[in-house]
Amino acid sequence: MVDIAGPIGPMASDRIAFVARRGVRVLLACVARSACAQQAPQDALHPAGVQAAHIVRLWHLSLIVCGAVFAAVLLATLVALVRRADRSGDTGSDRGGDRGGDEHAPLAQPQERGPQRAVAIVSIASVVVLLGLIVADVLTDRALSRLPVDNALHLEVTGQQWWWKIDYPSDAQQPGFSTANEFHVPAGRPVIIALKTTDVIHSFWMPNLHGKKDMLPGIDSTIEFRVDKTGIYRGQCAEYCGAEHAWMAMFVTADTPERYAQWRAQQATPAVAAALSPSDGLAQRGLQIFEQSSCANCHTVRGTSAQGTLGPDLTHLMSRQTIAAGVLSNTQQNLAAWIRDPNAVKPGTTMPTVPLSASDRQALVAWLGTLR
Structure with a gap:
C-alpha cells in the first residue's frame, strides 16, 4: 500500500486544490457565457461578409484536394499491402531457379520500371497540386485586398x-x-x-x-x-x-x-441625466463612491470627474451584453461579483480588488446600472 498523503505534502495539496478551484471557475464561466455564444456565432464556415466568403471557398478547395490526396495515399498503401501478401507465397527456391542457381546474379531490372514510372507520375502530380493550391491562395489574397472602400x-x-x-x-x-x-x-x-x-x-x-x-x-x-x-x-x-x-x-x-x-x-453623448444626477439615494451614494474611490483612476464616465484611461470607458456600460471581455453576462449580480473579487471570475486579470463594504458595493452597482 502506497502512502499517498505523505509524499504529496502540504504544498502539493494546495496546488491540487488551486487547480481544482480553477477548473470549477472555468466551467462556471463557460456556462455563464453559453447564452452569449448562442446569440453570437463564431464560425468561419458561415461567412457574413465578402472576405470571409473568399476564405471559406479557399478552405473548401483545400479540403477537397487534401482529402482526395489522403484517400489516394490510403488506396496506394492498401494495394501495396495486398501485393506484398500475394508475393509472400513465393519460395526462395523458385527465385533461385529463375536466376539459374547463381546467387550473385543481378535482379531483373525490367521489373522495377513499373514502380519507378508510378513514383515519377505521383511526384509530378504532387507538384501540380501544390502549385494549384498556391495559385488559389494568391488569387484569394488578391480578392481580399480589392474590396471597394468608398465611404468606409x-x-x-x-x-x-x-x-x-x-x-x-x-x-x-x-x-x-x-x-x-x-x-x-x-x-x-x-x-x-x-x-x-x-x-x-x-x-x-x-x-x-x-x-x-x-x-x-x-x-x-x-x-x-x-x-x-x-x-x-x-x-x-x-x-x-x-x-x-x-x-x-x-x-x-x-x-x-x-x-x-x-x-x-x-x-x-455623455452619461444620461439619471446617472449624472441620480434621484435615487442609493445610486447617488454609488456615484460618490465611484468618483472618490480608485475606480475613477482607471475608468472614464463622460460627464463625471472620472477620466481614467487604464480600464474600459464605462459611460454606457449597461448598453453592453457582457463584462470582462465576454466572460460574464452584463447583469447587476455579475457586476457585483466582478467588483467584489475580479480574480475569482477571471484569474490573472489586471483589475484590482476594490476594498468596499457590502453596502458600498450595492450602492456602486446601483449607480452603474444607470449607465445606459
Whole structure:
C-alpha cells in the first residue's frame, strides 16, 4: 500500500486544490457565457461578409484536394499491402531457379520500371497540386485586398491584457468616443480598422467576417471587411497573449444603417441625466463612491470627474451584453461579483480588488446600472 498523503505534502495539496478551484471557475464561466455564444456565432464556415466568403471557398478547395490526396495515399498503401501478401507465397527456391542457381546474379531490372514510372507520375502530380493550391491562395489574397472602400467606416482597435478598446473618431456631426469589447458597424458598408497593441502580441480574429491579423507592439496595421448580414458576431484574440488569452473575446453587431446611426448618436453623448444626477439615494451614494474611490483612476464616465484611461470607458456600460471581455453576462449580480473579487471570475486579470463594504458595493452597482 502506497502512502499517498505523505509524499504529496502540504504544498502539493494546495496546488491540487488551486487547480481544482480553477477548473470549477472555468466551467462556471463557460456556462455563464453559453447564452452569449448562442446569440453570437463564431464560425468561419458561415461567412457574413465578402472576405470571409473568399476564405471559406479557399478552405473548401483545400479540403477537397487534401482529402482526395489522403484517400489516394490510403488506396496506394492498401494495394501495396495486398501485393506484398500475394508475393509472400513465393519460395526462395523458385527465385533461385529463375536466376539459374547463381546467387550473385543481378535482379531483373525490367521489373522495377513499373514502380519507378508510378513514383515519377505521383511526384509530378504532387507538384501540380501544390502549385494549384498556391495559385488559389494568391488569387484569394488578391480578392481580399480589392474590396471597394468608398465611404468606409474608420475605427481603431487596441489590444490590451485582456480586453479590447474600440475608438470611434469624431466626424462633422458627432464627437468621438470609446467603447470596450463590443462595437457596432453598419451592414453593407466597408469597415477599415487600425489595429494597435499597447503591451504584447495580440491577434484580431472575427471568423465570420475575415481572417486573422496580428497586432504587434510598435507596428500599426489595418484590416478591412464588410458585413453583409445583420446580426451579432463573436471574435477572439488568436495569439497567446498571457494568462487570460482564452477569455479575451469581442462582439461586433452589424446593424441596419438607421439603427447604427441611432446607436452611434447615443454612444457619443455623455452619461444620461439619471446617472449624472441620480434621484435615487442609493445610486447617488454609488456615484460618490465611484468618483472618490480608485475606480475613477482607471475608468472614464463622460460627464463625471472620472477620466481614467487604464480600464474600459464605462459611460454606457449597461448598453453592453457582457463584462470582462465576454466572460460574464452584463447583469447587476455579475457586476457585483466582478467588483467584489475580479480574480475569482477571471484569474490573472489586471483589475484590482476594490476594498468596499457590502453596502458600498450595492450602492456602486446601483449607480452603474444607470449607465445606459
